[in-house]
Amino acid sequence: MQIGMVGLGKMGGNMAERLRRGGHDVVGYDRDPAVSDVASLKELVERLEAPRAVWVMVPAGAPTQATVEELGQLLSAGDIVIDGGNSHYVDDQKHGTELATRGIGFVDCGVSGGVWGLENGYALMVGGADSDIQRLMPIFQTLKPQGEDGFVHAGQIGAGHFAKMVHNGIEYGMMQAFAEGWELLEAADVVTDVAGAFKSWRHGTVIRSWLLDLMVRALEEDPDLSELRGYAQDSGEGRWTVQAAVDHAVPLPVITAALYARFASRQDDSPAMKVVAALRNQFGGHAVTA
Amino acid sequence: MQIGMVGLGKMGGNMAERLRRGGHDVVGYDRDPAVSDVASLKELVERLEAPRAVWVMVPAGAPTQATVEELGQLLSAGDIVIDGGNSHYVDDQKHGTELATRGIGFVDCGVSGGVWGLENGYALMVGGADSDIQRLMPIFQTLKPQGEDGFVHAGQIGAGHFAKMVHNGIEYGMMQAFAEGWELLEAADVVTDVAGAFKSWRHGTVIRSWLLDLMVRALEEDPDLSELRGYAQDSGEGRWTVQAAVDHAVPLPVITAALYARFASRQDDSPAMKVVAALRNQFGGHAVTA
């Protein structure tokens, strides 16, 4: 089928490519004229035949907000906007309501797959009305991995990004679990072949997983990770997961600990621990480190 | 090759069976005469040709301790004891030292695989001297899963159980990550097909893993887990992981949180939260729940 793709960066560009390989007619728009098929969103909309489907794959927050608003002005009743970025589910619900006033459908789609998606397919979690999802199924079928899994219609608008958000929260916890295990093995001097232990775990163990495979790859490239600093960004979904949990009074000790470990990894010095050092000095005369 | 197997329960019995299927000559001993090939440890040792190999697969702690001590009296220089149970690595080091005074070798072996091991093989993590491990390789080759992974000679005596201990610590963290994600999805009423979301994650996502596969199986059998209580035992390795981390000043926030969640799951009422309730009542006149 025909689809417009807005945002042709690392993710959007590869997804457009996978769709084309699957026989779809993709009209792409990007701010960078070198990769764009059209000069503007307006031209993109004109190039598509109604009823249109436009996939938005731009950074979450203000860029997505601006794109959805502009599309709301350009599109017509019966068209559908898909937000495939990492948007907050609350924003989805707002966008859906706004577009609905003009008869435009809205579908949110959480996408997992990273740099591996072009070849292996993208896991998709979508939220929206049944009829909208149904119309877009040819697109989803091409983007998703082969086999029965890799796609879920998770619920109404927002459910796709909510599911993706929780997926990422789980991912934070799993990554941190592997990370802590590695640190302990390295610290303890009992296991002398740490990389070998990780490699061995790839078969027959309870923790075998794609993240373990990636970890083995990383250790093969750099056995003691000496090329890296212990510094990790967070991309939003981890924070939203914790905030949603707090809203719903759900305790998330593991996922939150993993998020906090990332926060701490980006601090040159811990302000909190200055206080601990100051207090120890006050009551015990413990030496402080200036 | 020939091997003695002490303890023919769920794990030991299946491992003996896998070894026999692999062509080994297994002489099994168990306290239960119905499954035992011999009447006593003494008879077991007599039935084996020197140099002997005896695999101990009995509960960790006192039973393993007693078995290793008795074998120390019965075996001769050049024989090897393998402890395949869930022993603490500190006990391994003690056992190794004791047996070495009589010229008996000791190998510790962490085993993962549970009820799936008979068919799929057991992931093995072993610690001990190179020469002892070398002699036992035919046994390890048969027990381990096919393929290049599933076995590691992790280091000297204790390293096998240490690696297995950390494996289990990682497992605790991963399980809790999935658990927290499920609880949030169930609590939030945004995603209406929670089981479908988990199933979809099996392909193309970052969190695809054997534990996810098992979770999907569990949700297929009981979609809202209403048949279960939120109650989880811990088998020792999680505790030892945390204690080893504390010994080595390694922060393990995720693994520890997962362990504590298990502790809390077994409390009818939280003593700590009685104190919080009492304090809130004292300063704020907040109602308490009697």
Added chain:
Amino acid sequence: MQIGMVGLGKMGGNMAERLRRGGHDVVGYDRDPAVSDVASLKELVERLEAPRAVWVMVPAGAPTQATVEELGQLLSAGDIVIDGGNSHYVDDQKHGTELATRGIGFVDCGVSGGVWGLENGYALMVGGADSDIQRLMPIFQTLKPQGEDGFVHAGQIGAGHFAKMVHNGIEYGMMQAFAEGWELLEAADVVTDVAGAFKSWRHGTVIRSWLLDLMVRALEEDPDLSELRGYAQDSGEGRWTVQAAVDHAVPLPVITAALYARFASRQDDSPAMKVVAALRNQFGGHAVTA
């Protein structure tokens, strides 16, 4: 000076009483005619001489929102509204902006003191313009405890409730620390006089504090807290503290753990731990508790 007090419940009523004892002219309004001096907010405003000061002491959220909006219609330029409830600092900033369009001042005031405040004074943390705070100082002086502390002009609008929010976050962490210590002492059977240990700590120790004094009172009334259930509500500030921390990428492991312990205390069964139980059953055939 003259002041209107809206909300004459446990907190507002006692504060009005303390202000009257301090010589101020308090006109009180409450939905309950039995305790109200006037029949309506409108009458309250009419009874006060301009420039007026009206202290709002009603539940945070919708009730405060409605009261501030109605006052915004009734008051005149030069009047001041004080929100002494447990409002979110983000709401303060919104209220301040709305009232400013009509020339009405806004001051947010975090209040600590609970049932002890009438006699001992209320600790006050205020946010707002210098001139507004200055005009209200006679009120603050009467409400606050004697001595140099117990009052801070913490910053612009919102700063008072933000400071109070963080105060409560710290309070959560401290309470949980005492609670955990008590649970461990009770569990371990080494210390046989647990209540005596807490009592002894009141002097000469690092942890002496008002919360410890309250804990000793609670243990004197009910030495093993057998009259209580381990069940604790949370009043909002703890959640907002965690959410503000996540917004600012500040790791708060202790305060968050204390909040999560409260969440968990209100669950009859832990959904997350059902998943852990289900997974253990899947891979290990571990018995589950139905």
Added chain:
Amino acid sequence: MQIGMVGLGKMGGNMAERLRRGGHDVVGYDRDPAVSDVASLKELVERLEAPRAVWVMVPAGAPTQATVEELGQLLSAGDIVIDGGNSHYVDDQKHGTELATRGIGFVDCGVSGGVWGLENGYALMVGGADSDIQRLMPIFQTLKPQGEDGFVHAGQIGAGHFAKMVHNGIEYGMMQAFAEGWELLEAADVVTDVAGAFKSWRHGTVIRSWLLDLMVRALEEDPDLSELRGYAQDSGEGRWTVQAAVDHAVPLPVITAALYARFASRQDDSPAMKVVAALRNQFGGHAVTA
């Protein structure tokens, strides 16, 4: 009464001084001849009249172990050894059993008070037999703060250090709570007078405490703690608290988080976060920081 004091460092020296001011006859021994009253432990024992009491105030672990063993050889039935250091309660139980075989009593005493103890008194938590404690009460009365609190006979041998251990665990949690609150206030730019907020909390709030007083002192000396690094040692009791909790299946999320924050504060780079960075790079092509 007469007492021997072994170890005349910062703590032992001040305690000897407080005892002398209280009219006791203190014979001090230290490895440093400049401060020692006698040349050896042997001479110390000879200088004391039977039945003797010898207070050991040397570093926990090997030094205490060696001192107790040597005293066991030098003392006679009816004498008492008091261990006032920061020993592990398990060591106390061992020492008590060993000394009992020679008829020598043993009392363990947890001491809180730091550099303030000489003037204000030391909070004491003691474990041991009633008769031994009774005989030593004149010493305890002089060392403890004035008033009814500051002393507890917590239970049998080990109970004093166990109570002190838990006291310190609680202290870790409280300090971290203050530390986190400070970090959030500094990060958020809503409260502009952070030091003022802490100072104001000294009266009328729920969190008023000696630690808060010390924090205000620290902020008065260095308002933004810019002179300090966020680096904190741990002295053993925090670790033992967590390990005792794990032994007893008691969840201690707050105290453990506080301990882990100290561990992390001493790492130049987090090994665990190298793994997280490596994994993010593997699956997402996320830039890493070398």
